[in-house]
Amino acid sequence: MRSSAMRDLMEITARPEVISLAGGLPDTSTFPPESFAAQMTRIAQESSAEALQYGPTEGFARTKDVICEVMGAEGMHPEVEDVLVTTGGQQALDLVAKTLLDPGDVVVAEGPTYPGAVPVFCSYEADTRQVSIDAEGMRIDALLETLDALEREGRRPKFIYSVPTFQNPGGVTMSLQRRRRLVEIARERELLILEDNPYGMLRYEGDPLPSLYALDGGDYVLYTGTFSKILSPGIRVGWLCAPPPVMEKVVLGKQAADLCTSTLTQYFVGEFFAEGRWREYIADVAAIYRQRRDAMLDALERFFPEEATWSRPQGGLFVWATLPDYIDTTDLLAKALRENVAFVPGEAAFVGGLGKTSMRLNFSAQTEDEIREGVRRIGRVIGEQLDLYRTITGEHRIPPAAPEAGPAGDVLPLRRAGRRRT
Numbered sequence: 542m543r544s545s546a547m548r549d550l551m552e553i554t555a556r557p558e559v560i561s562l563a564g565g566l567p568d569t570s571t572f573p574p575e576s577f578a579a580q581m582t583r584i585a586q587e588s589s590a591e592a593l594q595y596g597p598t599e600g601f602a603r604t605k606d607v608i609c610e611v612m613g614a615e616g617m618h619p620e621v622e623d624v625l626v627t628t629g630g631q632q633a634l635d636l637v638a639k640t641l642l643d644p645g646d647v648v649v650a651e652g653p654t655y656p657g658a659v660p661v662f663c664s665y666e667a668d669t670r671q672v673s674i675d676a677e678g679m680r681i682d683a684l685l686e687t688l689d690a691l692e693r694e695g696r697r698p699k700f701i702y703s704v705p706t707f708q709n710p711g712g713v714t715m716s717l718q719r720r721r722r723l724v725e726i727a728r729e730r731e732l733l734i735l736e737d738n739p740y741g742m743l744r745y746e747g748d749p750l751p752s753l754y755a756l757d758g759g760d761y762v763l764y765t766g767t768f769s770k771i772l773s774p775g776i777r778v779g780w781l782c783a784p785p786p787v788m789e790k791v792v793l794g795k796q797a798a799d800l801c802t803s804t805l806t807q808y809f810v811g812e813f814f815a816e817g818r819w820r821e822y823i824a825d826v827a828a829i830y831r832q833r834r835d836a837m838l839d840a841l842e843r844f845f846p847e848e849a850t851w852s853r854p855q856g857g858l859f860v861w862a863t864l865p866d867y868i869d870t871t872d873l874l875a876k877a878l879r880e881n882v883a884f885v886p887g888e889a890a891f892v893g894g895l896g897k898t899s900m901r902l903n904f905s906a907q908t909e910d911e912i913r914e915g916v917r918r919i920g921r922v923i924g925e926q927l928d929l930y931r932t933i934t935g936e937h938r939i940p941p942a943a944p945e946a947g948p949a950g951d952v953l954p955l956r957r958a959g960r961r962r963t
């Protein structure tokens with residue numbers, strides 16, 4: 542078992558004086574309380590007994606219809622029988638791992654990968670091999686190298702886990718060419734992919750790209766989605782799409798885990814979508830997050846040192862920043878917390894110790910002013926580290942962040958956009 546860095550941090554970051562750029566929290570204050578009250582009242586008046594009862598393990602047909610509608614908006618058209626309602630997307634990851642992995646089995650994931658997936662793979666004792674990413678997502682050349690190396694060891698991964706769109710934590714999106722190639726590789730080598738897509742609908746610029754699931758048609762790609770970032774994480778409703786042979790076993794795994802996903806919150810999902818304004822709501826929150834992203838990118842230009850690099854996400858909730866390689870972001874976090882600001886150290890996104898010079902910064906949960914102030918404080922702590930380095934070494938030229946090759950280069954080297962120092 543391994544703890545989730547984000548969960549550990551939540552206790553500290555819940556303190557009101559802390560500006561947390563650590564969590565992946567959507568801003569639930571954007572949801573109108575009067576709509577929430579009206580929807581829950583309707584449920585109480587019209588469906589009280591059913592909403593308070595157990596439900597089917599697979600989830601309600603009405604929830605699945607909503608899921609098909611949401612996936613349809615992103616160009617995917619699963620069969621209703623291929624959909625399982627889960628207790629958040631997190632449970633979908635857990636159930637797939639529980640179903641497919643025996644101790645020692647190989648999972649291939651991006652490096653960095655979703656920090657919440659690391660404890661899942663560890664708890665099923667997977668041998669997780671991470672493939673580096675760049676501004677176009679998972680590097681296919683590195684993937685092929687990993688797959689070939691595994692083949693030479695006589696091993697096959699049980700699945701390839703990917704967050705191709707607005708990746709958590711990298712903030713990058715896999716290009717269309719790489720998506721096509723990845724799906725092709727899965728078919729050629731008969732490998733399963735688990736595509737995790739919580740953020741696809743939170744796009745702030747650029748054109749949507751087809752999901753891996755859409756490109757593949759659901760033969761080799763399992764897909765997980767969630768209402769957490771487009772409605773509420775508190776309701777704990779997500780889903781998994783998988784072909785029947787996998788789904789059969791996953792359903793048994795879910796029966797053992799929790800019998801069924803909350804009926805009450807599935808009813809809430811049903812009511813919310815029945816109002817037919819869900820696209821407007823997502824457009825509203827996306828407009829807010831776009832401004833917050835811009836505030837964060839501006840603040841990084843202003844307050845982070847020349848030597849730092851970071852991603853420029855077109856959507857989602859995160860920026861991934863990389864510092865000079867003598868700064869350990871886990872140590873830096875301790876210093877940042879003394880300044881009442883938090884981020885997720887990059888190490889949390891790796892299984893085997895990489896990522897020490899990187900950090901994940903969230904821009905959805907704080908106001909623009911708080912984001913600016915948070916980044917300013919982190920920038921100041923980094924500045925102190927740089928000064929210390931200069932004093933100790935007598936060097937005035939600081940080595941730049943993440944060279945193109947070498948171990949640090951595995952941690953998403955991104956060229957910095959033109960600087961605007963004010």
Ligand SMILES: Cc1ncc(COP(=O)(O)O)c(C=O)c1O
Binds near residue numbers: 632655768778
């Ligand atoms: C990539 C990714 N997958 C899965 C999850 C889990 O989300 P939930 O369980 O709230 O649906 C998250 C949450 O942040 C995530 O970023």
